[in-house]
Amino acid sequence: MTAFGLLAAPPPRAGACASRDSPARQAALALGHRLRASLSTVLYGVRLWAAVCLALFVAFSLELDSPYWAGASAAVVCQPVLGTSLRKGWFRLVGTVVGAVAAVVLSACFPQSRAGFLLGLALWGGVCALLATLLRNFASYAAALAGYTAAIIIGDELGAVGGVNGDAFNLAVARGSEICIGIVCAGLVLAMTDFGGARQRLSTLLAGLSADIAGGLVRALQRTGSAQVESRTVRRGMIRRVSGLDAAIDQAAGEIATLPFHPRALRDAADGMFVALAAWRSVANHLELAPDAASETARVRDSLPEMLRTPKAIGDPARWQGDPRAMRAAMWTGVRRLVALPAETPSLRLLCDRTAEGLLALSRAIGGVLVLDDPLAAHLQRGLARLRVPDVLPALINAVRAFLTIGAAALVWIGTAWPNGATFIIYATVAITLFAPQEDAAYTMAKSFTIGTALTAACAAVVAFALLPQQSSFVGFCAVLGLVLIPAGALSARPWHQSLFVALEANFIPLLAPSNPAIYDPAKFYNSAIALFGGVGFSMLAMRLLPPMTPAMRACRLLALTLRDLRRLTHGKLPRSSVGWEGRVYGRLAAIPDSVDTLQAARLTAALSVGREVIRLRRIARRFARDAELQAAMTAIAAGDSGAAVCELDRFDRILAELPAAQPGAALRMRARGTIRSIADSLTRHASYFDAKEPG
Amino acid sequence: MTYAEIDLFGVYVAPIVPMIVGAWVLLIPLRRLADHLGLLRFVWHPALFLFAVYLVVLSAIVLLVGRIGT
Numbered sequence: 001m002t003a004f005g006l007l008a009a010p011p012p013r014a015g016a017c018a019s020r021d022s023p024a025r026q027a028a029l030a031l032g033h034r035l036r037a038s039l040s041t042v043l044y045g046v047r048l049w050a051a052v053c054l055a056l057f058v059a060f061s062l063e064l065d066s067p068y069w070a071g072a073s074a075a076v077v078c079q080p081v082l083g084t085s086l087r088k089g090w091f092r093l094v095g096t097v098v099g100a101v102a103a104v105v106l107s108a109c110f111p112q113s114r115a116g117f118l119l120g121l122a123l124w125g126g127v128c129a130l131l132a133t134l135l136r137n138f139a140s141y142a143a144a145l146a147g148y149t150a151a152i153i154i155g156d157e158l159g160a161v162g163g164v165n166g167d168a169f170n171l172a173v174a175r176g177s178e179i180c181i182g183i184v185c186a187g188l189v190l191a192m193t194d195f196g197g198a199r200q201r202l203s204t205l206l207a208g209l210s211a212d213i214a215g216g217l218v219r220a221l222q223r224t225g226s227a228q229v230e231s232r233t234v235r236r237g238m239i240r241r242v243s244g245l246d247a248a249i250d251q252a253a254g255e256i257a258t259l260p261f262h263p264r265a266l267r268d269a270a271d272g273m274f275v276a277l278a279a280w281r282s283v284a285n286h287l288e289l290a291p292d293a294a295s296e297t298a299r300v301r302d303s304l305p306e307m308l309r310t311p312k313a314i315g316d317p318a319r320w321q322g323d324p325r326a327m328r329a330a331m332w333t334g335v336r337r338l339v340a341l342p343a344e345t346p347s348l349r350l351l352c353d354r355t356a357e358g359l360l361a362l363s364r365a366i367g368g369v370l371v372l373d374d375p376l377a378a379h380l381q382r383g384l385a386r387l388r389v390p391d392v393l394p395a396l397i398n399a400v401r402a403f404l405t406i407g408a409a410a411l412v413w414i415g416t417a418w419p420n421g422a423t424f425i426i427y428a429t430v431a432i433t434l435f436a437p438q439e440d441a442a443y444t445m446a447k448s449f450t451i452g453t454a455l456t457a458a459c460a461a462v463v464a465f466a467l468l469p470q471q472s473s474f475v476g477f478c479a480v481l482g483l484v485l486i487p488a489g490a491l492s493a494r495p496w497h498q499s500l501f502v503a504l505e506a507n508f509i510p511l512l513a514p515s516n517p518a519i520y521d522p523a524k525f526y527n528s529a530i531a532l533f534g535g536v537g538f539s540m541l542a543m544r545l546l547p548p549m550t551p552a553m554r555a556c557r558l559l560a561l562t563l564r565d566l567r568r569l570t571h572g573k574l575p576r577s578s579v580g581w582e583g584r585v586y587g588r589l590a591a592i593p594d595s596v597d598t599l600q601a602a603r604l605t606a607a608l609s610v611g612r613e614v615i616r617l618r619r620i621a622r623r624f625a626r627d628a629e630l631q632a633a634m635t636a637i638a639a640g641d642s643g644a645a646v647c648e649l650d651r652f653d654r655i656l657a658e659l660p661a662a663q664p665g666a667a668l669r670m671r672a673r674g675t676i677r678s679i680a681d682s683l684t685r686h687a688s689y690f691d692a693k694e695p696g
Numbered sequence: 697m698t699y700a701e702i703d704l705f706g707v708y709v710a711p712i713v714p715m716i717v718g719a720w721v722l723l724i725p726l727r728r729l730a731d732h733l734g735l736l737r738f739v740w741h742p743a744l745f746l747f748a749v750y751l752v753v754l755s756a757i758v759l760l761v762g763r764i765g766t
Contacts, residue, residue, distance in 0.1 A: 522706065523707060523708065526707050530713065542742040544747075545741075545744055545747060547743070
């Protein structure tokens with residue numbers, strides 16, 4: 001087994017051996033696990049160092065103007081997870097090209113106006129910060145990068161005296177080429193030395209989550225009354241786990257494979273899990289609020305195929321991962337039986353329909369495991385993926401902060417006539433656009449990054465003036481770089497003060513600014529270090545003075561916006577399907593901050609269910625020309641009066657029940673009555689949320 | 697008012713740099729005192745207030761050093 005293969009092996013399951021192993025063996029196993037983890041981080045440090053050296057070698061060989069941008073770019077692209085690095089590299093390429101074009105356009109628009117030029121840069125930074133917050137994962141990174149690539153090019157263009165030197169196009173091509181060399185070198189080194197395991201990890205994650213949700217759904221059918229309360233915390237915790245799938249999907253999509261898959265196919269799997277969680281919630285709530293319904297659960301369970309009938313059988317992740325096709329086929333069979341099951345009561349109809357809905361959604365989720373095995377089997381939706389914007393206000397705050405920070409940095413430069421002011425502006429732009437999407441963690445990260453930048457300046461000074469002058473070859477130069485980059489890379493791969501060491505690996509090369517022939521100028525170094533540190537510190541200060549919204553406030557707004565949208569659903573034009581509504585709420589569920597109470601996510605899931613059911617109910621009412629009778633219930637929901645809404649829904653239920661059984665559509669009417677029960681359950685359970693008077 | 701550059705191991709450092717650091721060092725006990733007395737509870741934006749105090753301290757140092765230099 002190779003070293004990489006050894007690292008790719010899963011860690012030993014301590015719990016599984018605990019009962020039969022001696023304490024000494026357990027200690028040895030734990031030590032072995034720690035050593036393997038340490039070795040993996042050191043190997044990452046070596047990869048980072050190799051990528052930087054390769055990028056610098058290529059840039060020196062091509063005799064580029066500022067070869068250190070290639071090295072710096074390679075250092076920034078390197079990530080401990082292969083898929084992350086490669087995906088980040090692609091997005092960095094896109095961001096670089098967009099930023100370079102923006103720099104050229106700005107130069108063309110303001111050839112004689114320094115104020116207009118700098119104002120344009122501040123505006124561009126604001127737009128990029130806005131997009132970086134609205135987009136997710138690597139697309140967000142590309143937007144931030146487009147902002148600061150423009151600043152890098154503009155910084156060079158401005159020079160020491162602050163005049164636009166008219167060389168924008170050449171500078172854009174030069175900086176763009178240097179950055180691209182860095183990206184390609186980092187991708188090459190990482191792809192050749194790391195085989196990645198993100199797909200396997202994602203597959204295990206999807207199977208595990210699907211199994212847990214399915215197990216919970218079937219367990220809910222076995223419990224009665226207050227016994228359902230226990231599952232509430234578990235269910236709410238799962239909403240967070242599903243929200244975290246997005247980053248894992250992007251990592252897996254970045255890995256090089258014989259058959260690449262489209263991330264949208266997997267996002268559909270993640271969306272399916274939200275629906276399954278909502279279905280589980282509906283079943284559990286109904287059985288808790290209507291204990292009489294427990295007598296009907298046996299019929300629902302008996303309709304399920306053998307392999308889905310018990311929580312133990314359906315909740316086994318090995319089955320989901322081992323034979324996903326069989327699981328999916330069993331779920332489809334279960335769905336067909338449940339939909340066809342004749343239900344005499346609305347309660348039984350609700351249990352059948354929600355269980356079927358959950359199973360159908362889980363079959364979408366298991367489709368994700370199948371896509372990872374066989375990407376060609378995925379059924380891709382046509383057209384562009386719609387951007388889910390949970391709330392535009394945090395993005396606007398970030399945009400305004402970025403605009404003001406870059407503008408203020410430019411004013412500081414103009415006011416002080418600082419020769420290194422351009423570097424100051426560049427790093428203020430880098431930090432403010434890069435950390436803005438981190439929201440409440442942004443200031444802490446920026447602070448850690450600022451301290452890391454000071455540490456980098458000290459390390460770079462020692463390397464530049466004590467070690468490098470003694471080296472005459474490229475090999476010696478690389479060996480000296482390794483003294484800083486390998487430990488910095490290894491430490492940045494660990495969670496302890498990560499931003500501090502990321503600053504060390506990212507800022508070390510720009511501060512050292514290696515050139516051929518070597519120049520050792522302490523005054524130049526000192527000025528660059530001060531400007532770099534000042535720029536990062538300035539952004540940190542901006543984040544302190546113009547802080548992002550608190551997690552509680554963001555969660556509150558997400559809930560209020562969802563409630564407002566839900567109330568709009570009750571009136572006006574009936575949507576053709578619930579896809580638009582679901583997409584909006586999935587986006588908000590994924591944006592709920594981790595640090596807030598899990599109740600907020602539960603309320604959003606309740607709103608998701610109620611929205612879907614309102615659309616369904618309005619469609620059925622229209623079909624039977626009973627819109628007018630339903631209107632009172634819808635008005636009560638829109639007015640935030642859950643009590644009245646439940647009464648009106650009961651009245652509408654009686655109207656449907658009184659329709660002659662011989663009239664066509666009896667099964668659909670029973671389905672509508674089940675939906676009414678489900679809405680009433682949700683309104684009763686979360687009355688304080690649905691009755692809120694002033695959303696926002 | 698005149699300001700002299702500081703010779704730091706052969707590198708001439710701008711005089712504002714040690715003043716910036718000095719003002720920050722002075723701000724630390726002032727912030728602790730404000731925290732201890734609960735003054736920050738009466739301030740709308742504590743970070744902005746502290747930044748303003750920092751600027752006041754820095755300006756005082758700049759003026760003081762300038763006067764001593766002449």
